[in-house]
Amino acid sequence: MAKFSKASNCLGPSGEVIPFSIIEKEPTAELREDQKDQDSPLHMIN
Structure with a gap:
């Protein structure tokens, strides 16, 4: 979702909402x- 909002140029009050360093x-x-x-096993969602 963060990558989508960044690709769609969604901006917050002071510029980008989620910095690229956080996304990556x-x-x-x-x-x-x-x-x-x-290292942890995957959890199945039922």
């Missing part, structure tokens, strides 16, 4: 220092 940043969670989200 790898997802993080409260994990150990050496653990990444990709």
Whole structure:
């Protein structure tokens, strides 16, 4: 959604709403220092 709004030139009151660095940043969670989200199994949504 962030990529769509950026591609559509959606702007907030002071310019871009979501900086490009945030869009491209790898997802993080409260994990150990050496653990990444990709190390966790995928969760199925029913």
